[in-house]
Amino acid sequence: MGERIWTAGLAVIGDEILSGRTQxxxxAQIATWLNVQGIRLAEVRVVPDVQERIVEAVNALRERYDYCFTTGGIGPTHDDITVDAIAVALGVGVVIHPEARAVLERYYExxxxxxxxxxxxxxxxxxAELxxxxxxGAPGIRVGNLFILAGVPYITAGMLDALTGTLEGGRPVLSRTIGSWAAESEIADMLAATERAHEGVAIGSYPFFRDGRIGANFVVRATEQGVLDACAEDLIAGLAAKGLEAVDGGI
Amino acid sequence: MGERIWTAGLAVIGDEILSGRTQxxxxAQIATWLNVQGIRLAEVRVVPDVQERIVEAVNALRERYDYCFTTGGIGPTHDDITVDAIAVALGVGVVIHPEARAVLERYYExxxxxxxxxxxxxxxxxxAELxxxxxxGAPGIRVGNLFILAGVPYITAGMLDALTGTLEGGRPVLSRTIGSWAAESEIADMLAATERAHEGVAIGSYPFFRDGRIGANFVVRATEQGVLDACAEDLIAGLAAKGLEAVDGGI
Known part of the structure; x- marks a missing residue:
């Protein structure tokens, strides 16, 4: 009810994503982590290792959302230009951070x-802070509401771990998944009516095709447990009224 | 040499990606397919199932690149709003396509x-065309340079298959991957010098940590086979000069 919603944007930086070489x-990793911090990932932009494109994405995202994260481009090679591009975006210079230097000297000893x-x-x-x-060896970087993380997922994970609990956020979004061996198109109206009947709830419908049968998982999302459960129970009843079994927890 | 480069933007539409629920x-699938068509994926934006956010992303991408693709939000449920949002972006109405209607009637018979x-x-x-x-049952949609595809990857794949060879493009980007059990930071200068020495080539460096050892794959990209191979051979020689074995094809 008028509660502040905290948002984040993410710039994924790297030719390897845009070429299809790297999945x-x-x-998904950052989105899931943000949810737990009570922050919603509101937009992602994937841009190449090109300074002006990084500058544009980072400036758009950091101005629009509470937090802006970037991944990729902070290694030691010529294609790692994220730090320089972000300095340009912020209108500041690039300096050697003494603590980062000490960390690297120790690591490479x-x-x-x-x-x-x-x-x-x-x-x-x-x-910036580290x-x-x-x-x-190489640390991530924080400058104001901007978080510059590694691109290699297990290193990104370690940096997220270090940030856990340090960012101001709101209530985490709760969700409950109800699965059914139903064709989405059979239950579309009931689904829309159920969502409309419960304020503060969103229902997503995710069809699949498995073992030769079609089905769908319905993900109910809300920030209040009571509101979430009331909607999920109505959805289960709505499926039963159509002779469809609901699988709590999803299929 | 002044050859026309064809580009595409992609809008990935869906709360399920931004919530982290769906990977x-x-x-990667569209990027890889575009490469084969001689078109480069230049930017991706991931946006929620919110009309104004879809409109903004689609308009930015279709104006900036030769082609714009979207995935997601074309099913039968209330959260499938892609068609309506794109009609708003284009300033046109929404109509029932007679051929799509016939296809669906046949499919659901x-x-x-x-x-x-x-x-x-x-x-x-x-x-629009289909x-x-x-x-x-449900077809994808083409309107001018805009391609509206399904979000479920195996259905997206079928639609890409139907589009294969129908889009004007340039030369596909060729690549060759050279791996080495080297720390990226040991060979950074050699890598940068090798790239500089070969016009029309880009080298990406992708470090990894595997079986307790660190290594990196270097991806050399160019549109001409001769140019590509000359650079790759220089890179292999550069690694050898540092006592490092090069694994052609990557590690």
């Missing part, structure tokens, strides 16, 4: 020592 | 008959 896993390429990973936009990364 | 598979909900899937923006869908 992105960070959108037993791995051949620090080099210019490795030191690239200590570069941050001016005014996000710890227990997986590899 | 998107269409970005042995499946309980046509209903209002099922007929929703025959609605198209005025002036994209055949052998997998289920």
């Amino acid at each position: 992105d896993k960070n959108i 037993t791995r051949g020592g620090i080099t210019d390429a490795r030191l690239r990973m200590a570069r941050v936009p001016e005014g 996000i710890p990364n227990r997986m590899s | 998107d598979k269409n970005i 042995t499946r309980g008959g046509i209903t209002d909900a099922r007929l929703r899937m025959a609605r198209v923006p005025e002036g 994209i055949p869908n052998r997998m289920s």
Whole structure:
């Protein structure tokens, strides 16, 4: 009821996603993590390793949403241009972060020592803080409402873990999934009526084809448990009225 | 050499992607398919099932790139609003396409008959043509440079198959992957120099951690086979000069 909704945008940076070479896993990973923080992922843009395209996406997302996350492009090679592009987007310079330098020096002590390429990973936009990364030497970066994370999913996961509980958010979105071996088109009207009857609830319908049969999972979402359950029970009753079995928890 | 590059944008429409419930598979699938058509995926936006957000994304992408694709939101339920949103984006009405109606009537003849909900899937923006869908009744939709595809990946695949060879494109991007059990940061300078030495080539560097060891795959991309191979050979020689074995085809 007029509760503040916290939102985030995500810029996935990398030619490898746009070429189809790499299947992105960070959108789902970050979306799920944000839900638990009480923040909703409201938009994603996937852009290539091209400075002006990164600048445009990051500026659009950080202005529009409470938080802006980026993944990708923070390694030591020539195609890692995220930090420079974000500094341009913010209108600040790029500096070597002394703590990041120390972390990298320690990490590479037993791995051949620090080099210019490795030191690239200590570069941050001016005014930035670090996000710890227990997986590899290079830290993530926070500047204001902007969070610059790694592209490799298990490293991204470690950075998210370090951020858990540190971001202000609202109530997490709760969900309950009801499955049925029904054709979506048979129950479309009942579904729409059930959603309309319950304020503050959204029902998504996700059809599938499995073992030669068609079915659908209906995902009911709300921020209040009571509201969620009332709608889910009505949906189960609506399916029963059509002679359809409802599988609580989904199929 | 001044050759025309054809580009596409993709709008992935659906709350289920932004909530993290569903792992998107269409970005990689469409990117890969576009490459073969000689078209480059230049940008992706993931937006919720909200009309104004779909309108904004579709208008931005169709104006900026040669082609615009959308996935998701074309089923029979209340949350399927893609057709209406795109009609708004184009400033046209929504009509029942007679051929789509006939296809659906045929498809549902042995499946309980046509209903209002099922007929929703025959609605198209005025002036649209159909994209055949052998997998289920509902067709995809083409309006000018805009292609409206299903969200369920195997149905999307069938629609892409029907479009194969029908879109004007340029030369496909060729690629060759060279892997090495090297730390990215050890070879960053050599990599950048190799890319600079070969016009028309881009090298992407994709680190990984596997079986307790770190390595990277280097993806060399170009539209000319000779240019591609010359750069890949230089890269292999560059790795050898550092005592590193190159695995042609990647690790």
